[in-house]
Amino acid sequence: MSDQNKMTLSKDRNNIRGKAPDRQADGSHGKASEGPARKGHSRQEGGFRGNQPGRPGSAKSRPPGPDSSREPMSRGKSVYYFWKILKYFKPYIPSLIIMAFTYLGVALCNMAYPYLNGTLLYDRVLAKRPEVLTLFGLPGGQFVLALGLVVLGMILAKLLIQVLQGVQSYINAKIVPLVVLEMENQVFRSMGELSLRFFHSNRTGGLMTRVLSDASQVTGFFIDFLPEIFTQVPSMVATCVIMFVLNWKLALVSLCLLPVMVFLHLFMMTKGHVLFSRRHRAERDLTAKLNDNITGVRVVKSFGQEQREIENFGGANEEMQNAEVAITVNFNKVNGAYAFLENVINLLVWAFGSWLILGWQQISYGQLITFSGYVTQLNPMLRIAAQASRQWVSSMNAASRVFSIIEAKPEITESSHPVSMASVKGQIDINHVTFGYEPGRPVLKDISLHVEPGKMLGIVGRSGAGKTTLVNLISRLYEVEQGSICIDGVDIREFSFRDLRRNVSMVSQETYIFMGTVAENIAYAKPGATRQEIIRASVLASAHDFICKMPDGYDTMIGASGRTLSGGERQRISIARAILADPKILILDEATAAVDTETERAIQQSIAYLTKDRTTLSIAHRLSTLRDADYLVVIEHGRIAEEGTHDELIERKGIFAHLMELQTTALAMRGLE
Amino acid sequence: MEVKFLNKENTKVEKTEGGFLNVTIDGKLYENIQLVRTFPFTAPNQYISLQLSDEDAEEIGIIEDLEKDFSGAEKDVLLEQLAIRYFTPVIKKVISVKDQAGCSYFEVETDAGPCKFVIRSNENAFIKLTENRVLIEDLENNRYEIPDLRRLTTKERKKLDIFL
Numbered sequence: 085m086s087d088q089n090k091m092t093l094s095k096d097r098n099n100i101r102g103k104a105p106d107r108q109a110d111g112s113h114g115k116a117s118e119g120p121a122r123k124g125h126s127r128q129e130g131g132f133r134g135n136q137p138g139r140p141g142s143a144k145s146r147p148p149g150p151d152s153s154r155e156p157m158s159r160g161k162s163v164y165y166f167w168k169i170l171k172y173f174k175p176y177i178p179s180l181i182i183m184a185f186t187y188l189g190v191a192l193c194n195m196a197y198p199y200l201n202g203t204l205l206y207d208r209v210l211a212k213r214p215e216v217l218t219l220f221g222l223p224g225g226q227f228v229l230a231l232g233l234v235v236l237g238m239i240l241a242k243l244l245i246q247v248l249q250g251v252q253s254y255i256n257a258k259i260v261p262l263v264v265l266e267m268e269n270q271v272f273r274s275m276g277e278l279s280l281r282f283f284h285s286n287r288t289g290g291l292m293t294r295v296l297s298d299a300s301q302v303t304g305f306f307i308d309f310l311p312e313i314f315t316q317v318p319s320m321v322a323t324c325v326i327m328f329v330l331n332w333k334l335a336l337v338s339l340c341l342l343p344v345m346v347f348l349h350l351f352m353m354t355k356g357h358v359l360f361s362r363r364h365r366a367e368r369d370l371t372a373k374l375n376d377n378i379t380g381v382r383v384v385k386s387f388g389q390e391q392r393e394i395e396n397f398g399g400a401n402e403e404m405q406n407a408e409v410a411i412t413v414n415f416n417k418v419n420g421a422y423a424f425l426e427n428v429i430n431l432l433v434w435a436f437g438s439w440l441i442l443g444w445q446q447i448s449y450g451q452l453i454t455f456s457g458y459v460t461q462l463n464p465m466l467r468i469a470a471q472a473s474r475q476w477v478s479s480m481n482a483a484s485r486v487f488s489i490i491e492a493k494p495e496i497t498e499s500s501h502p503v504s505m506a507s508v509k510g511q512i513d514i515n516h517v518t519f520g521y522e523p524g525r526p527v528l529k530d531i532s533l534h535v536e537p538g539k540m541l542g543i544v545g546r547s548g549a550g551k552t553t554l555v556n557l558i559s560r561l562y563e564v565e566q567g568s569i570c571i572d573g574v575d576i577r578e579f580s581f582r583d584l585r586r587n588v589s590m591v592s593q594e595t596y597i598f599m600g601t602v603a604e605n606i607a608y609a610k611p612g613a614t615r616q617e618i619i620r621a622s623v624l625a626s627a628h629d630f631i632c633k634m635p636d637g638y639d640t641m642i643g644a645s646g647r648t649l650s651g652g653e654r655q656r657i658s659i660a661r662a663i664l665a666d667p668k669i670l671i672l673d674e675a676t677a678a679v680d681t682e683t684e685r686a687i688q689q690s691i692a693y694l695t696k697d698r699t700t701l702s703i704a705h706r707l708s709t710l711r712d713a714d715y716l717v718v719i720e721h722g723r724i725a726e727e728g729t730h731d732e733l734i735e736r737k738g739i740f741a742h743l744m745e746l747q748t749t750a751l752a753m754r755g756l757e
Numbered sequence: 758m759e760v761k762f763l764n765k766e767n768t769k770v771e772k773t774e775g776g777f778l779n780v781t782i783d784g785k786l787y788e789n790i791q792l793v794r795t796f797p798f799t800a801p802n803q804y805i806s807l808q809l810s811d812e813d814a815e816e817i818g819i820i821e822d823l824e825k826d827f828s829g830a831e832k833d834v835l836l837e838q839l840a841i842r843y844f845t846p847v848i849k850k851v852i853s854v855k856d857q858a859g860c861s862y863f864e865v866e867t868d869a870g871p872c873k874f875v876i877r878s879n880e881n882a883f884i885k886l887t888e889n890r891v892l893i894e895d896l897e898n899n900r901y902e903i904p905d906l907r908r909l910t911t912k913e914r915k916k917l918d919i920f921l
Contacts, residue, residue, distance in 0.1 A: 603796070615796060615804055619819065623760050632806050633814065637795040641884070 162476075165483035169302055172266060176259045183255045186248040187312055191319035193241045193248075195326070198457025200238050207450030209234055260307050267299035271489050279495040280561045281521070288375050290368040294489060297367065298482040305479035309472040320465045323458050330455055331447055337436045338459050341425045345466055349473050352418050356477030359414060363407035364481065366400070373400045415474050422470050426463040433459050496563050502580035508572045508587045510537035510668040510699030512558065517567035519557060527553045529722040530567070535715075537668070540700040542713030542730075544740055549719045551703045552592075555671045558701065559588050571669065585609075589667035591694075593674035595658040599643035602631050605657055606638075609665035617664060625660035625690045627653070652683035659690050670695060672702040676709060684709070707744050716740065761818040763807065764826035768818070772834045780807060780817070787817050792838050795819070798886045805839070845892070845900045846872060851913040861920075863893070867901065874899065883920045891921070 173180060208216035209231050216230050217223070272295055275282075283291070327335040377384060377393050384393050437452040447455075512535040520526035527550045535541050543551045556562050558569055560576050569576050576584060589609065597605055606621060607613040613621075618638060622628040630653055634640040640647055649657070655675065662670060675691065676684040688709065695702075695712075704710050711730055718726035718739050726738045733740035761782070769781040778790045791814070793806040805820040820826055823835055846867035853864045861878045865871070874895040876882035884892040889906040906914060906921070 603799075615800060616821070619795065619804060620760060629814075629816065632793050632795060632808070632816065636797050637793065637806075638804075639796050639798040 161484070162480040165480055165487060168487060169306055169479070169483055172263050172303075173259070173306065176262070179255050179259055183252055186251045186255075187316075188318075189248045190245050190252075191316070191322075193245045194461055195319065195322060195458075197238065197241050198454050198461065200234055200241065202454030202457055203450050205231075205234050205238075205450075206453060207448055211450070256307055260303055263303050263307075264300045267302060267486065268295055271295050271299060271486055274490045274492060277494045278489075278492060279563075280556070281495060282492075287368060287372045290372065292371050292375065293364070293368050294485050298364075298486050301482035302479050302486055305472065305475040309468070309475050312468060313472055316465050316468055320462065323462050323465070327455065327458050327462075330451060330458075331440070333440070334433060334437055334447075334455055337432050338429055338455075338462065340432070341429055342466075345422065345425060345470075348418050348421055349470060352415065352470075353473050353477055355414060356411075356474060357481055359407070359411045360478050360481040363404070363411060364485065366404040366407040370397075370400045370404045373397050418470060419467070422467055426466070429463070430456070430459060496560060498581050499578050502583070503574050503578045505572070505574060505579050505583045505587065508668050510587075511535065511570075511572050512669065512699060512701075513570040513573070514554075514558075515568045515570065517554075517557060517564050517569060519553060519562065519565050521553075521562075526565075527722050528557075531719075531722075531724060532567075533717065533724070535699055535701070537699050538697050539714040540695055540702060540712060542710035542716040543701060543703045543719060544707060544710065544716055544743065545719035545725075550722045551719055552673055554719070555590065555673055555701055555703065558669070558671065559590060560584055586665075587667055588669045588671065589662045589665045590671040590673060591655075591658050591662045591675040591691075592671075593677045595654040597643045597649060597654055597657065600641070601636075601639050602634070602642055602657065603638040605642060606660045606664060608661055613664055618660075621660040621663040622656075624663050624693050625656045626686050627656035627660045630656070652680070652687070655683075655687060656690065659687065659694060663690075663694055667698065669699045669701070672700060672704070674703055674705060677705060707740070707747055762826075763818040763820050765828065765831060770827070770831040770834050772837075778834065778838050782818060790817070792835065792842060794839065794843060797843060798892075801839075801843070802836075805835070845902045848893070848901050848903045851909060851916050854916040860896075863895075865901070872901070874901065878919075885921070 204216070207213070208219075209227060212227050214224070217226060220230050220233055222229055275291065275295070324335065324339065327338060373396060377397065384390060433456060434452075437447065437455060440446045441449060441452060512533070514531055514533040517528055517531045518526050519528045531550075531554065533541070543554065545551050553562070557564050558576070560579075560581075563577075571579070571584075571587065579587075598608065603615070603618050606618050606627075610617070615638070619628060622631055622638075631638055631640070634647065642649060659675070672691065672695075676687050684706070692712070702710060702713060710716060713730065716726075716728065716730060716733055717724050718733070720726075720739060726733055726736065726740055728736065734744060735741075763780075763782060767783055771779050771781075773779055773788075777788070778792070780787045780790045787807075787809065789810045790807050791810050793808055793814075794801055795804040795806050802823040803821060805823055806816050807818050807820065808814040808816050820835070823832065823839075827835060846869040848865045848867050850866040851863070852866065852871075853862075855862045856878055859878050860875050861882075862873070862875050864873050874893075874897075876893060876895050882894050884894065886892060891903045891906060893901045893903070895901070903909070906917070909917075
């Protein structure tokens with residue numbers, strides 16, 4: 085756009101000037117400004133945008149979709165997550181090594197026990213074989229003493245197993261909470277870096293489950309099964325080798341059904357992912373439903389919809405139950421099949437072993453008992469493998485959701501070399517900005533504005549015209565698609581987040597009170613604020629008087645579990661917050677829309693102080709509140725439709741004058757103006 | 758819209774015969790003034806708001822730091838007024854806690870003598886000011902303070918475990 089197209093005002097009011105988009109002679113918009121911006125970005129599932137090359141700190145989005153649990157998980161992906169999760173255990177390697185040794189110790193004791201119980205007890209001691217006395221270094225005939233030593237050995241083996249398992253439990257209890265805590269913190273940290281778009285395109289319930297439940301699910305396999313697998317696999321191999329050494333024919337019989345078990349295992353690995361995905365979705369919906377109901381309890385009660393909500397919650401709860409039952413039923417089927425196969429194997433071993441003893445006298449009774457002991461030991465190992473497959477599926481399923489957030493690249497990123505802008509004058513330049521929430525549907529089209537430092541720009545327009553979107557772009561809560569926004573001539577994408585947030589503050593209609601004291605809420609944007617600063621800001625925001633009337637003053641707990649505040653009180657705390665933040669650029673987005681006229685008038689005094697010597701962008705439906713604005717723009721269908729001073733716009737008798745007339749008439753009818 | 762800070766230089770404090778508080782600020786007399794702690798838990802003797810006793814409770818000034826800004830008899834009068842307004846017995850010993858029909862019946866020993874009170878058996882009656890400092894609010898909105906939970910015996914703490 086050429087400079088001559090910029091509508092420069094007289095000295096008094098040329099501090100803020102709208103740069104109307106290029107227009108053709110007939111008043112229609114030029115082609116350049118038509119249609120949505122399509123270049124330079126692509127969108128992905130969940131409404132996230134891809135790379136926007138050539139921009140400092142531009143978005144390179146690879147954020148999670150709203151429902152990553154529906155995506156099929158390949159084996160390669162599972163292995164990738166497996167290594168990723170292992171890294172969380174890195175700080176605990178010494179403890180894990182100790183844990184592995186305990187598993188090894190348990191495995192060795194378990195392997196020794198059948199030998200003590202079978203071959204040594206039956207075939208040596210009870211058979212009164214002299215070599216057993218030589219083995220223990222006992223004099224001739226001392227078989228009772230030898231028996232005592234064998235029994236002592238068996239008791240010690242069992243005791244050692246108990247002690248080692250106790251150590252395992254202790255290490256488990258020490259490591260698990262720390263790993264889960266780190267993972268939950270990382271998910272929460274990563275969420276904080278994602279843009280507003282992410283939170284708008286993901287259900288609250290789903291996000292809550294990702295932080296609260298998925299992280300602990302991820303660690304399940306690694307803590308409960310991984311160390312055991314590391315020791316069980318060598319134990320299984322060692323047991324098999326011993327079995328083959330003892331009698332290869334019996335060993336073959338013992339392992340003949342192993343392929344069936346492996347097949348069952350692989351089958352459940354595939355089916356399990358679907359089942360656990362279904363459970364996650366059910367859990368997410370249930371949490372979302374609960375969150376929705378508790379947050380919206382006022383609306384539910386005021387419309388008498390309690391019964392309907394109970395039924396809705398019951399439905400979601402039933403779905404959760406069904407999903408849980410489906411998992412249990414399916415895995416129980418496999419466990420049942422495993423148990424059946426184990427019994428078949430045991431029977432086969434005993435039958436074939438007895439046949440070998442009776443028919444061929446190839447093995448002794450003690451050898452058969454020893455062999456049977458090893459087979460019995462092999463069964464739990466195989467069952468652990470089956471359970472591990474369930475836990476593996478559950479962990480990897482949760483991991484896919486957890487890492488979809490942890491590894492998400494935020495849509496809005498900070499410049500790698502931000503310009504130091506600790507304090508700005510407050511000049512704003514919006515240059516040909518186009519933006520939309522959905523592809524091909526721009527909300528703002530080629531908007532250009534210039535605001536001088538310390539001046540107030542009023543933004544007017546019907547609901548959905550794009551006013552809030554515009555101010556959200558200035559705060560960089562969303563990223564512009566085309567064009568740029570500059571503060572003091574520097575593109576806001578060059579700012580560090582810290583500097584941008586320090587210089588731009590917003591007071592909006594939706595005031596949010598965090599769980600905490602009044603003082604903590606006011607000092608939210610300046611945590612180190614002194615008590616004097618907090619009181620001063622509250623006095624200026626007309627909040628001090630009502631705060632002093634609370635029983636605990638500034639120490640009163642407010643927010644989710646504290647004292648309830650009225651709309652006006654919340655708004656005043658929000659204004660005090662902004663005063664304390666002391667930004668150079670202030671955005672007022674319908675700051676007084678949620679309060680009654682009397683409160684609005686009281687708050688206006690505070691706002692008048694707040695806006696003094698600050699660049700202010702004020703959005704208001706009540707046009708009378710914009711009388712003090714130095715310049716006004718009317719946004720219609722995403723474009724600047726009118727601009728000028730209050731008086732100019734009234735004289736023009738356009739959209740603004742029409743809206744003003746409607747409001748004045750309405751207020752006059754209510755006797756307010 | 759500025760805060761008027763009060764100190765011994767610009768303010769005279771006196772207690773009336775009836776036990777009320779009169780304050781003269783820059784030569785202007787204000788009668789029957791009430792003191793309000795703006796930070797009752799975190800800074801009980803700082804930022805004390807002096808307010809008129811009428812319905813609007815208009816603030817006439819703030820004492821930034823009572824210990825520093827006033828001394829002698831005036832300071833004593835102000836502290837006495839605060840002690841009356843914010844009377845909070847300190848619990849020295851928990852004798853018994855019994856649950857019945859959704860309420861908990863406390864029998865305690867305080868710095869003001871033995872005391873029995875009732876609270877609703879929910880977490881809201883206990884206000885945790887810090888990790889170990891607790892306020893208990895009874896059904897009649899009276900408050901009792903446990904300044905340090907660690908100073909109670911293990912047996913006493915166990916009686917309170919359900920609320921903490």
